[in-house]
Structures are given as structure tokens and as C-alpha cells.
Amino acid sequence: MMKRKPLIAGNWKMNTSLEKARELATEIKGMVLDEVNGNVEIILIPPFTHLSTVNGLLSGSNIKTGAQNCSQFYDGAYTGEISAAMLQSLKVGSVLVGHSERRQYFGETNQILAEKVKRALEAGLTLIFCCGEMLSDRESEKHFEVVKTQLDEGLFHIAEANLGKIVIAYEPVWAIGTGRTASASQAQEMHAFIRRLVIDHYSERAGKEMRILYGGSVKSGNAKELFSCEDIDGGLIGGAALESRGFTDIVKAAL
Ligand code: 13P
Numbered sequence: 001m002m003k004r005k006p007l008i009a010g011n012w013k014m015n016t017s018l019e020k021a022r023e024l025a026t027e028i029k030g031m032v033l034d035e036v037n038g039n040v041e042i043i044l045i046p047p048f049t050h051l052s053t054v055n056g057l058l059s060g061s062n063i064k065t066g067a068q069n070c071s072q073f074y075d076g077a078y079t080g081e082i083s084a085a086m087l088q089s090l091k092v093g094s095v096l097v098g099h100s101e102r103r104q105y106f107g108e109t110n111q112i113l114a115e116k117v118k119r120a121l122e123a124g125l126t127l128i129f130c131c132g133e134m135l136s137d138r139e140s141e142k143h144f145e146v147v148k149t150q151l152d153e154g155l156f157h158i159a160e161a162n163l164g165k166i167v168i169a170y171e172p173v174w175a176i177g178t179g180r181t182a183s184a185s186q187a188q189e190m191h192a193f194i195r196r197l198v199i200d201h202y203s204e205r206a207g208k209e210m211r212i213l214y215g216g217s218v219k220s221g222n223a224k225e226l227f228s229c230e231d232i233d234g235g236l237i238g239g240a241a242l243e244s245r246g247f248t249d250i251v252k253a254a255l
Helices: 017-037 049-059 084-089 100-105 110-120 136-138 141-156 160-165 186-200 204-209 220-227 245-255
Strands: 006-013 041-045 063-067 094-096 127-132 168-169 211-215 236-237
Touching: 006 204, 006 245, 017 041, 017 049, 017 204, 017 245, 041 049, 049 063, 049 136, 084 110, 084 204, 094 110, 110 127, 127 141, 127 245, 141 186, 160 168, 160 204, 186 204, 186 211, 186 220, 220 236, 236 245
Parallel strands: 006 041, 006 236, 041 063, 063 094, 094 127, 127 168, 168 211, 211 236
Antiparallel strands: none
16 A cells, blocks of 8 residues: 655644744754654644744754644735735645634634635645544544534535645544543544545545544554554644654654
């Protein structure tokens, strides 16, 4: 089978002062330069306010930056919003779309997310499209159905030619920030299901090439087991991305 390049993305969420962001990016860059030489892509996703600084600090390394969100609108009177084109003008390479915290706390529906996907692609960004069920969905055995709807309505409107710009991240909401990770077999089962959805909607090749990340309480201690699953192509890391040693160890677990 074709080997997909693993990707480790660190989502800093609404954490870090500018000073802390500098420190963290500098430490991670140093550790990665010293310790990681292999086929793995690394993206740091700080808050918007720190993107420019972190981008500058990472020059000379192959670590890239991403943003946590973008607007569904192009530009204009949308106070407080950041457009995909603005991110592109900062030389930010990618953006998270549909993180469960955006869905839960900021009312982002699949329809809004479908628009964000379009804006991000139009701006030439790579996007990490997040999906994942709530605990109640899993308990009532609706988890496959929920994830399928999120992808059908939020992502699968795009043309196959654009799939090279897409990474899917599966993050079960009950595993985010809870210390309760999905077992490797639960994660693998959902990843295989998602890959099958891509194959059914697009093509065998599209499904085989799609990178699907797992997120939800990934730590250096459980990363290896998760990443060794056939359909898990890396991780979207929250809490453990705020600590340079742990994050770099997670990157190494993907090699
Ligand atoms: P934790 O790793 O803190 O569970 O967060 C996962 C996540 O939401 C990454 O986007």
C-alpha cells in the first residue's frame, strides 16, 4: 500500500502569551532540528495573534504554521473575524476547520463549515477538517452516522482535484482534554470507516491518499500505539502540544 506522510499538528487553542509562544516555538524548533530527521510533517497552530512571530521563528526549519479558524466570509464588516485570505497573506499554510470547540461553543454548523472550507481552498490554504462524535452519540451507537453527516455536509462538496489540500482529523469529543483517549482499536475502526467514506464518495485512490489524523488526549505515552494503526496518519495534539519535550516525543512516535 502507498505510504502516506505522517503529520503531527499542535493546536495550542487559546493558550500562551506571546512570550510563551516564542519560547515554545523556539524549543520545539531546536529539538526537532536535533532529533527528528525523517519523513514527518509538523505544523504548529498558535493563536492568531502569535502567528506572524511564530512563523518568523520557524524559518530555517521545515516546521510550518497553521491557524485555528477562519471566517466563512471574504472580507468586510465582520468585526472580530479573520479571513482565509488574511492568513494566506501572512504565509500561514493551513487552517483548522470544524474543530469541535468551534462547533460546540460558537455555533458552527456543517453548513457554515462548508463555506469555510470553500474560503480556505480559494485562498490556497491546506485545511485540516475536524470531525468527531459526542459521548452521547457513541453511547447511543450513532457515532458512525454523526461523522458521516459531518463529512457529507461540511466537506464532501469539494471537487476531487482539491483533496490534496485536505487532511481529515477525527477527534471524538469525549476524548478531548479529558485524558480519556479512544483506544487504538476504536480509533482505527473510525479511521477505516472515514477512509471508506472518501473512497465511496470520490475514488479508491482518493481514499488511499487521504491523511486522517487522530486527536483526543494524545500523549507521548500513547502516541506510538495509535500511530501504528493502519489508517491513522498522525495526530492533532492539544494539551501535550504546549510542552516542547512531550510534543517532540509525539513527533518522533510518528516516524
Ligand atoms: P487534547 O490533546 O488536549 O485532548 O486536545 C485535542 C484537540 O482538541 C486538538 O485539536
